[in-house]
Amino acid sequence: MNRCAVFILMLGMSVFAGLAQAKMTIIDDVLGRKVEVDLPAQRVILGFYAEDYIAIGTESALDNVVGISRDTWEGWRPASWNLYTNYRPSLKEIPDVGEVEAQTFSIEKVISLKPSVILLADWQYQGLGTDVERLESAGIPIVVIDYNAQTLERHVKSTQIIGALTGQEKRAQEIADDYQHTIESTLQRIKTAKLPKPRTYVEFGNKGPSQYSFTYGKNMWGAVINMLGGDNIATPFVEWWGTMNPEQVLASRPDVVFLAGTESGMTGNAIAMGQGVDRKLAEARLAGYKKRTGWEQMPAVKNGRVYGIYQGASRTILDASMVQFMAKSMYPSLFEDINPEQEYLDFYKKYLPVVPTGTFTAQITE
Structure with missing residues (x-):
């Protein structure tokens, strides 16, 4: 041949x-x-x-x-x-x-x-x-x-x-399996504790304090609040996503507020969260929301329970750590042993070729 x-x-x-x-x-x-x-x-x-x-x-x-x-x-x-x-x-x-x-x-x-x-x-x-x-x-x-x-x-x-x-x-x-274990163990702690449902509000902070942006009803962050047993104040007003009337937000008197942001918030006065975002900047942007009309009387603001969360870490298998962060923010006494932001970075180290640096969760206490 x-x-x-x-x-x-x-x-x-x-x-x-x-x-x-x-x-x-x-x-x-x-x-x-x-x-x-x-x-x-x-x-x-x-x-x-x-x-x-x-x-x-x-x-x-x-x-x-x-x-x-x-x-x-x-x-x-x-x-x-x-x-x-x-x-x-x-x-x-x-x-x-x-x-x-x-x-x-x-x-x-x-x-x-x-x-x-x-x-x-x-x-x-x-x-x-x-x-x-x-x-x-x-x-x-x-x-x-x-x-x-x-x-x-x-x-x-x-x-x-x-x-x-x-x-x-x-x-x-x-x-x-890891994701399921994290979610189920988180929900079990909440179920066992039988604590009151915290009234919770989440807003995508892409427009800054001067203008209310959209919140979530039964998907994305709204779905997480509901899953964690919180009282999502948007539920009566927003089915999927949309804005709430500022007066409705104030009248609902949320105990916990989450403001979601991305790296694009680094310009202007929007919520800045994510890759390359300095923690001091993220916290300063959060603090700006306390100056909204009427917010100084909101239980969440008065009790230092206003949190920043990374929008890019939602709608992904990586969001188990963000579920933990929301759970810890809503029920602080139940999750003192959990460091959600470290869990987020650990996922990258284990399964992805890059590891981001920046700020992915934040809180203002004063």
Whole structure:
């Protein structure tokens, strides 16, 4: 047999081996949809939850990402994007497919990248509407996950799905089990103590003290308050997210206030939290909210129970530590042994290739 024939034979065997390793599998996504996917996925469009994808699938899972909704990372969390791209510059080379909420998501671009699967957040899937049919007609499977709901069930399910897509089922189960243990043990302490429900208010502090921004009803931070047995003062007024009338906030007399912020708050007077944020700056921005009209009479302000929390650490498998922080803030006597911010950083050290520095939780006591 000549060298050319041997080469062709070996090439054919290599292709056959690759096909043999591929396995068509039915995935039940968080919406109960049964989706047939070739696993482990070789060409992935990643819509959201990039850090979860890396933590669960390992950094090598990025090698199979052929498109990304870049604005959900670079646009919403630029400091995090910079942290990762400084470590791995090739992230900048992944094609951008646009963002659903901004109506820039390009179906044509997605199809041109020939993905083997598209991984979307529930809100992205719902936002695409009839465009979902165009993608499915092109033979592209769509798998839906959801960390935004902030429920234990969907967090665990989403983690297992990412594990299956990346071939990291064992690692995914370990992360899911750790998350479940943290949430259940936290809830058990609260249940056993039988303490009064603290009236709680949370606001995304992106507009500064002069203007009320949105709060949450039954998702994201609102869902966490509800899960922890708190009395979420937004519940009667806001279903998912939206602003409350300032008079309603004052009349509700919250015992605990959480103000969420990101790195973008470093300019202006918004709440500043996250990567690269100095703790003194974060605390100073929190203190500014005490000067809001009527807030000096609010129980939360009078008792030094106004807290800052990192918005970027919500809607992710990394948020177990933020659940702990909210629990500790709502029921201080029950969680004196827990250091939530250290727990947050420890997750990075264990499962991610970078570790952020900055301020991710804060409190003003005076």
